[in-house]
Amino acid sequence: MIEEITLLGGCGRGGNREHVTRITFRMGDVISIVGPTGSGKTTLINDLELLADGNTPSGRRILINGRAPDPDFRDDPSRHPIALITQHTNFLSDLPVRDFLRIHAEIRHSRQHETDAVMGETLAFANQLTGEAVQRDSRMTELSGGQTRALLIADAVVIGNAPIILLDEIENAGIHRMRALELLRQHRKIFVFVTHDPYIPLLSDRRIVMACGAMTKVIESGAAERQLALRVRAADDWLARFRERIRGGDEFSTDDLEAVA
Amino acid sequence: MKLAICAGPATSGKTAVLRHMIRKLIGSSGTEPRASSLPGWRPAYLKIDVQFADEDEELAREFGIPTKKVYSGELCPDHCSVMVLGEALEWARKVESNILFVETAGLCLRCSPYVDGGLGIVVLEATSGMNLPRKIGPMLSLADVAVVTKIDRVSQAEREVFRARILDAAPAVRVREVNALHGIGIDPLVDRTLATPDVNGELLLRGNPPVGTCTICVGKKNIGWHAHFGVVRPLEAQTFYRGE
Structure with a gap:
């Protein structure tokens, strides 16, 4: 039974030690990974999926329940506790x-x-x-x-029933990400989002900030950030309705211009 | 001398897997062994392909190890392997190697290149689709280890089905998923190779070869089974070939 997964920091690009040396995710946690393009977000979740053991370029290590993972996890995808869904993952x-x-x-x-x-x-x-x-x-x-x-x-959630699910930039695929977050919260799993979205990180329990291939800090989302998330959501909902209208074939006039202002 | 024979469809990642295995054995280059290399192992590499291969030159450049290639031309590469393997082992001894990797691209899916006493590795790419393990006969069913590459390109579901179908076709095979980009999952392959006993004396092909003489192979071009003899098959008499 998996209760927690621990990520031990390694090195960023250029070989500098990461500021974040240890972070533990517990069942039910929602974590976001943020940072500019090229900052190492995808490499970080690849390390998680590979159950890195100092054998990837970053030198990071993954522990499950505080111990090195069972070697069988890597061999048998139906026993692997981590499902990774990237922009490149596909059905063939x-x-x-x-x-x-x-x-x-x-x-x-x-x-x-x-x-x-x-x-x-x-x-x-x-x-x-x-x-x-x-x-x-x-x-x-x-x-x-x-x-x-x-x-x-x-x-991955229902049939695979993986306890840990990594989602790499799902917002680009045009799915309802807020509903996704609400829906996923109902399952007691660890969800890790790599995202450029402003809303998902604010509603996550924590977010890891990346720069130059390294984890630079971990931010706990406080009450003020959750409040802010509601504002972001309102703005996002407005934008979503606008998007739906464009998708639905609407045309726009000066009235709409005033509504935007 | 240890012998590992690596088979698998074209472009499945055989060379990438062997490259990582060689790196684990000798470090990044033959002249500067890494701290992590395993001392005392001197690999040699033989590539058997139909008409084009430059992997032998790449590996020689990268690791400074003895390499060789054979073009099988009008022969099946696995057939060619049977012809040349004895001399290849002699060559490997002469260049003072103690572990020979043979990479061959068997094509017709009716036989396999593995020999008794050596290690048989098949490399399959997950991107070939879930039905591949059901279609490749003894190349898979007679292997000791099935290495699955390109796992990051397919859904979790397809990875699981791919593995289940490999085990369906070859219940005793050890399935290893690897990431050939980072060389992750390679260590157990190296351990398995080193645990294989040395090959000595007469070598025997592990499986039975397919029926080898047929009227078409000897040049009779007429369409329709009535025009042939020996191995014939009418449309309505399907026999299901499973390999061994």
Whole structure:
């Protein structure tokens, strides 16, 4: 049973020791990783996924429940406690969605009714994140970028049931990220977001700030930041409605110009 | 002399995996061993390919180890391997190597290049799709270790299904997922190679070769099974070939 995962700092680019030498994530935590492009955010979550043991360029180490991880974790993806979903992760299969989910569910569950239940739950989860619902008869390769990402997340959370889920810039895929955050909060897991979004970090429990390949500090989100998050959310909701109108084919006039001001 | 034979479809990452194994054995270059290298191991590398390969030159440059290549041309590379492997071991001894890596691109999926007593490694890319393990016969089913590369490109679900299907086709094979970018997951492959006994005396191919003589192979071009003899098959008589 995984209770916590610890990340021991290594070196940034150029070999300087990281300021953050140790950070522990506990079940139920939501963590964000922030920093400019090229600051090492993706490398950091790759280290997590690889269960780095001083054997990656950063020299970082990962401990699970305070100890070196079971070597079997790396060998068997169905036992690997960390699911990583990046901008490059993709489905290759061209099977219909229901067949694909069944094949995955059958590896994890031997009984027919369990398989059917998790398939339904996975699809329902994915469809709360997408604009257009994923149909069970669609082929995997026909799904849009947003639908694919939504299904990847749903599959990792529900069928894969990974205790630790790493999400690399999901906001770029056009899924409802606020709903994603609310939905994910209902599951007792560790979620790590790499994000350029202003809202997700403010609502995370902590955020790791990256620069020059190194973890420079860890910020705990306080009450004031949660307040601020509500403002950001209002602005974001407004922008989202605007986006929906553009997507829906609306045209705009001077009235809208005043509304923006 | 230890012998590791590495098979796998073209571009699956065989050379990348072997490069990391060689690096673990001797460090970054032959002249400046890293602290992490394992002393006493002097690898040699033989590449068998159909018509083009430059991996032997790359590895020689990078590590300063003895390397060699053979073009199989009109022969299947695995067939070619049977022809040349004995002499290749002699060559490796002559250049004072004590571990020979052979990389071969078997193509027809009906036989495998592994020999009794040596280590058989198959390298498969996760990006080939979930059905690959069901389609490649003895190249997988007779291997000791199945190395899965390019795991970061596919969904968690497909990784799991890929592994399950490898074990379906080859229940005794050890599956190792590796990241050939960072060389992570390579250590156990090196340990396994070093734990393999030395090869001595007469070498035997591990599996049974496929039926080797057929009318088409000897040049009869007519379409339709009535025009042939020996190994024939009508449309409605499907036999399912599983390898060994």
